[in-house]
Amino acid sequence: MTRVIISPSKYIQGNGELKNLYKHIHSLGDKILVLASKNGIKRTRDTIEESFKNSSANLVFESFNGECSRKEIDRLGEVLEKNNCNVVIGVGGGKVFDTAKAVAYYNNTPVVIVPTIASTDAPTSALSVIYTEEGEFSDYLLLPKNPEIVLVDTSIVAKAPARLLVAGMGDALATYFEARACIMSDGDTMAGGKATNAAFAIAELCYETLLNDGLKAKLAVERKTSTKAVENIIEANTYLSGIGFESCGLAAAHAIHNGFTVLEEGHHLYHGEKVAFGTIVQLVLENAPIEEIEEVISFCLEVGLPVTLEDMGIVKAKEDDIMKVAEVACAEGETIYNMPFEVSVEDVYSAILAADNLGGLYK
Template identity: 60%
Template sequence: MLKVIQAPSKYIQGAGALRSVGQYAALLGQNCLVIADDFVMKLTSDTVGASLAEHGVKGHFSLFGGECCRKEIDRLGAEVGKHGCQCVIGIGGGKTLDTAKAVAYYQKLPVIVAPTIASTDAPTSALSVIYSEHGEFESYLIYPTNPDMVLMDTEIIAKAPVRLLVAGMGDALATYFEAQACWDAHASSMAGGESTLAALALARLCYETLLEEGYKAKLAAEAKVVTPAVERIVEANTYLSGLGFESGGLAAAHAVHNGLTVLEECHHMYHGEKVAFGTLVQLVLQNSSCEQIETVMDFCVQVGLPITLAQLGVKAGEGLEKKIMAVAEASCAEGETIHNMPFNVTPEAVYAAILAADRLGQAWLS
């Protein structure tokens, strides 16, 4: 199998970065469709409009309807044609960015994505999650290339709810452990081949950055200020984790996250919060050392990520075993990334690892 690594063509990050969007958009076209939801549009349109005008770029602003669905993608695609746009700029959260990527793909145009939060590692990736008009998952749309540019304004991100930044740390926490498992198993990543040394090194750096900077970044974000720690965590959550997961591979942690979605009690939890617990489950599943497990649990407690089922909303009591087995079975569904682990994984093994991880978390908290 070939080794493959992929990444956005350009990654831009810093306080006030959105004020430079016109400079970078001008490299891609002189007429851009800007997509954002109502809240983000009110927050950023003056800044974006002034930056585009400063660099001689026309901006046509279109409100995102709220769902990354075929109807919305087609509607915004028609806006591209109506205004003769040469570039798409998506500003906001995950569904806005996924929609911008899809519009650009179908219209054969370059795209700039500018996240206003750092809650997942999806912005750099070559895919979108497509939903129905009612918000039900339909499919993944895989692209031949990553976004042309990813622009992270840490000034805006630092003012977002702190829980979102912490959730991004939870998503990023899994990156190294899953990439290492895929490396050991010679498994194929989402980039379409085995991992490279570069991807594995980025995944490892992501983990090391979380441990070193995560708590400091959380405290700074609570004060809504940008510090070197915030800058490094935004990069870890977005770029290091994004390249690490896409070109390094996913394994048990994200599969357990997917399994947890079968429980209604977990629906209020963010993606990265469930991934953090899934990381602990993977460490148990692969029988990692006590030192490694304790390091991960200590980090999670410091920044506010869940390490027990109760913290996810899953309470002890009658029917718990049945619920956890349902999670384990969903985690081991055909095609799930848990099968990238370097050993055979069964629902029974995942069931045991979930309950053991929960006990470890309870003991650590007590």
Template identity: 60%
Template sequence: MTKIIGSPTRYIQGKGELKKLAAHASSLGKKLFVIVDKNIQDIVKPDIELSVKAQDVDILFESFQGECCMSEINRIIDIVKTNGCDVIVGVGGGKTHDTSKAVAHYTKKPVVIVPTIASTDAPCSSLSVIYSDEGVFDKYLFLPTSPNIVLVDTEVVSKAPARLLIAGIGDAMATYFEARACYQSEADNCLGGKCTKAAMSLARLCYETLLEDGKAATLAVQAKVCTKAVENIIEANTYLSGIGFESGGLAGAHAVHNGLTAIAATHQLYHGEKVAFGTLVQLVLENAPRQEIEEVLKLCHEVGLPTTLADLKITEVKPEEIMAVAKLVCAPGDTIGNMPFDVTPEDVYAAILGADELGKSYQ
């Protein structure tokens, strides 16, 4: 039995770390190519330029055009080659990161990932999700290694809209429960091996951190301040969940997220918001202890995550639509197959409605 755990070579987190970007990256090369989300360029560029002044490093900025697609990846590859850059830096959100990782992979350069939000656990992963030019899913690009450096400036992240951090809590909340399911079923993790005890421990610590600091961190970011609780939640959302999901494995919660895409109204929700409801559905499928389900419901209620279909903008529950979701959840190859028991569309249909009723009764 092969066990595999993946991780970035170095994870760096703290207030003001963006001003040290060049110092951290200089160990990888001397000419940085910074791909930056155009919506935040004015916010982050001064600190990045300041970081270069104290280092023997050159820097070239390029605005990310908004879609992680092969045409954008190839456009940036041409610029990197023309300018002889030797380190790729991705600053922004998930699609900026995935594009940067892909560019680094195809050009055989090291990559530094700089998340400016903590809404998902993608920054630490060895994966890029590639879309068409029109934004339709195309393929997964599985990378041979995780990023060389993940650098998180918590001062920047704490000033992003609070809903993004809350969505990250939803995504991170599923990590422990999905890893636990994969551990029980001995399913392969996202790296093609079995879950290690270390990955399982990180996944559990992730959940415990959310319970301890989720509410306090949510209140703090609503006030645009970075407290110790915010620091802890950023680490949980980004690193603990990132290692936990990739090295632990995915199961029911993310499969439910994928199934919910069958209902157009849910497209208004962030990834982590839908995953949070998916966690409740997975727990109902497992017939988890009442205390555990109520613990998850309490956390969702405290931070403002969806617990009902109405919260997911599904205001009229149509049986045929819920069954369409359930069938998509059970599509061949989706992660519902990692549950430690067989799951049918009828099981998922019942669990979705059961989770909805539990959410309503808790409210």
């Protein structure tokens, strides 16, 4: 049996760390493509340029169009080739990171990830989630290596809307439960082997950190401040969850998230918000102890994550729509088959409705 744990070459987190960007990445290359949203470029360009002011490196800033699609990856690859760039930096959130990683992979360049929010565990992974132009899940692009560097400036992350940090908690919430399911089923991980004890310990620590510091961190960032709790949650959302999911595996929660991407009513939600509800559905599928389900639902209510279909924007759940979600969640090759028992479309359909009722009961 082969056990594998993978991670970025270096993870850097600290207050004001963006101003040290050049110091951390100068050895990677000298023609750098910086991908970010238009607003992201506006907010970070001065600091990035200041970091490079005494160097001979060239910076090319390019706006991300908003969706990690094949079309956008190809477009940005052309920008990279035109400017002869030899490093890609993704600045912003999950879809920027996944796009930057894919562009770097197809053009054989190193990639650096600079989160300005802590809304997903995408920064550290050797994985890009590809969507259609319409925002529906398409497929996973498995990459041969993790980013060279992940650099998190906590002073920037703390100033982002609190909802984004909470969405990251929703994504991180699934880490332990999906890891546990994969280990019970002896499933293969995203890293290409079986889970290590170290990776599972990280997944457990991720969940414990959420319970201990989640509410405190939310309240702090609502006032645009960074406290020890905020630092801990940023690390949990970004690094602990990233290592935990990739080196232990995904299961039902993320597959159910993928299912919900087909419903237009849920397109306003962030990835982690859908994953949080998917976690509750997974626990229902497992017939987990009620005390555990109560703990997860209570946490979600405490920080403001969805616990019902109505919270997801689905006010009147149509049988056909929920069945479609279940069918996509159970598509061939989906991570739901890492559950330690047989799962059918009907099982998922029933678990979604049961989770909705449970969430409504505790609300």
